[in-house]
Amino acid sequence: MRFLLLFVSLALVAGCGTQAPVAPETPTTPSPDKEPPLQHGPPPTKAFHATPTFSLEGEVAEAPRSVVIVSLDTVSAPILALYGGMAQTPNLRQLAQAGVRFSDPVTHFPETCLSHWTLMTGVLPEAHGNAPAHAGSRYTGPTLAEIARKHGYATGAVIGGVTLQDRACGLSRGFAHYDDQFPLDPKDMRRPAKEVTRRAVDWMGQQTQPFLLFVHYFDAHFPYTPPPPWDTRYDPDFQGTLDGSDAALRPLRDGLRTPTAAEVAHIKALYAGEVSALDADLSPLLRAIPDDVLVVVTADHGESFGHDYWFNHRGVLWDDVMRVPLLMRGLKGVPPGAVVDGTVGLVDVARTVLAAAGLPADRRMSGRDLGSVDPTSVPVAQAAITDPWAGASWLASRLDGDKVVVRPDAPAQRFQLETDPDELAPTTDGASELGEEARARWDAAIESWADAQVAAPVRDLSPEEASQLEALGYRDPTAPPVPHGKAPGRPPGHRHKASPPTPPQRQ
Template sequence: MTDTRPNIVWLNLDSIRADRTSMAGYHRDTTPNMRRIADGPTSRALTNCVSHAMWSLPSDSSILTGTYPSHHGTGLWNDVLPEGITTIPERFAELGYRTVGLSQNAYCSESTGLDRGFQDFTWMDKSNLLQTAGPKILLKYLLGLRKHSAGFTTDASRHRPEFIATELAKRRISDYGGSDEPFFMFVHTQGAHLPYIPPLPYRDAFTDDIEMSTEEAADVAFDRSMNYYREIANGCEFSSEVKEAIDAMYDGVLAYADHQVGDLFDHIQSLDMGPTVFVVTGDHGDLLGEHGVIGHQFSLHDGLVNVPTVVHGLPSVTDLPEDALVQHIDVMQMLLDEAGASDETLSELQGIDPREETRTYALSQRGNETYETAVEQVRKHNPDADLDRFQSGLVHAVRSDEYKWLRGDRGDELYRLDDEDTDVSADHPEVADEHREFFETFSERLGRGERNAEQREMSDAMKKQLSDLGYVMD
């Protein structure tokens, strides 16, 4: 009997914020391919998707477990995913799926336990390209270096490896697409992660209406985004010309990532492999000067947690309004249901099926260790930096369609989404009470959270990869 359950491809683009995409009505057409995919008869763009955290480790951990950060603890107080938590690929494997993982981020690798449950997992880096991608893909990349990178330079920070991940994903899909068993593939690519240095063909895509020349804008955006702790230490007080340059280069990087999305999608469509659900989303966003931040540090601002999500190949998703409030674990709940997961399995997850239930509040979280590490780095540049705008401690953000309620070390605060710098809890106490009541009730379901003492062990190549992405490594 032919298995009619869908193949599933989940594509994570690092650091993609919803409001900079074509689906959200942004004034630049940065994501025409994502918009094209979302316009299909079995597709939906979900522009009101809220990630669970503002950086990759806790966000990916939530996606790959179907639970909130304060449940799995990874990226909050755990370095490594606790063994007692069943992963999403383990659940798909139990259903008879082939499970495949590809990652261009060392925080999503065997070093953090996020490879668990994948029968075929590949962490990609320049140090292992020959072994992982193979000579054919590597040669194709090198021959097209000017199309996919900053040109001929030995500075790894100026190269975008998205093309290599796309080509390897296409190869894996071709390998598994003809099998009698369906497959679940999770791919985490560099996306629009800083530093903001687009490949050469995309460098001048959005510079016609800015003051600086393309070359000057590229240099400025690279410097500001690569040295983001320095900029945060100075409050990200960018001139209008510098802000224009950063915006144009971020948008160029986003447009390049979108091109790769289209290439992968078209490859899937060209194959005769039965029903396939294709999900493309951001693990989190990036701030581009708002809230005194560049990159993804400190805050749970909407520029960091409101991410685009497009679902293609799932007819029932068209019943959802585009502005439906959803989270990644909700989308994963739908996918497991389509794969035939039992009610008992689905009840162990913490999302909802948005086709059956309407979400009123979304929850994002930030750990104290993440905050303290960022403070330490900022203080190296400016011991007197004003960081009072940020909550310390473990921070919870409860977001509705209009407001965001925060709880951290200094208590509870309420912000309108159109002004996340002004606490309006005194003006709207009833709204604050509603958000607080949801959080305190839902916290009982979250439980105390899993904890382990396992230390993350990263190879020198993993540390170098993260350093090339601007992270300060020990």
């Protein structure tokens, strides 16, 4: 079973404050639908692309700033030394020292495609409506790239993983250059970080106008096979035979065997090694970015190493999956080295980037401008609802340092994160009331998005595409796709020890 994981800001329901004047609708460059077709490497990709409508607010700066957004796929905040973990990342630390680190960022859905759509639109997954079988979005509001391109920016993306290839995700909307085609090894469906960096630096060096560059790295994603010396850096004394390959870990991921504590520690060390190796490969890109360019580094989701859910991320609500890093360099008004407390979300990135770059935001964006709003002033509610393959509705909410998880097949649970950061000691005291409050906010928020959606056709995957997504766990071959929002009522797939031995969906 798969669960849709979302975070809803209270500002979404209450409004985002006083609206700025509406920007003129006349673009400074030809509209996206009249511009040359996207530039893809062969073979051409196909995806559903809704035609965007613009409802912009705010003025355009006289000298708009260029932007680089870096996504470190599957890099959880808790694994980073920056956030108290074991993985040393000196290049990310240097970036944080030159900019700002947000202490408690969260994702809104623990899956690559949907999280990146939220990152690029500033709306939550239920609004943009993306699902892997759609290979595109139902959302008619503009993406970051479409807004930037509308205002004369060069827009480019370099993709490191198969899950963001346009035929699988449809994220290319607004990008004039979307570099997503590369040879695929069935055992390791990623473009190496060094190659991603080289291509990103090359594209950036060719630009003579303001630009938006999106760079996606897939190296920390399962399987965990870091190169030397990172393969032994964090667990040099391990005496077992378990490695981080798919063949070795698949029985554990599928719940067919429970790993020992030593094995969990070893695999987590391999994961940390991948993250440190990735940090080293980031160095040429970070050095090449001019000082006046806004830089954002984040991730789509984390990874689970506990709660009887091993080496995976889809379908659970634990913080090791939902907490992601968020670093920014060049955010005006924030001193270098600042650490900003308060829960923020990926949904906040788009509006923040547009404000910092001097571009107008779309009225329908749910997120906040983190450069002008105190993140601690607006509590964050997070909700998890069904996606097209799920059969039960889960919800989680954070309020005042507490977290409540509500599910239809068990009493609501409340976690006091300050004293129980690993979410091991739940209580039912007050949980039901918190859950009902979050659900009411979420239901109200959904209504505000109805006029910004169109029906997206469910696209048949080719055998090659299906095999690739199944290998990564992004497609369940036993669950045929159904129209968005029509759940077939399948039982929960996340299995605890006491459940029947039905393997959960892998990812």
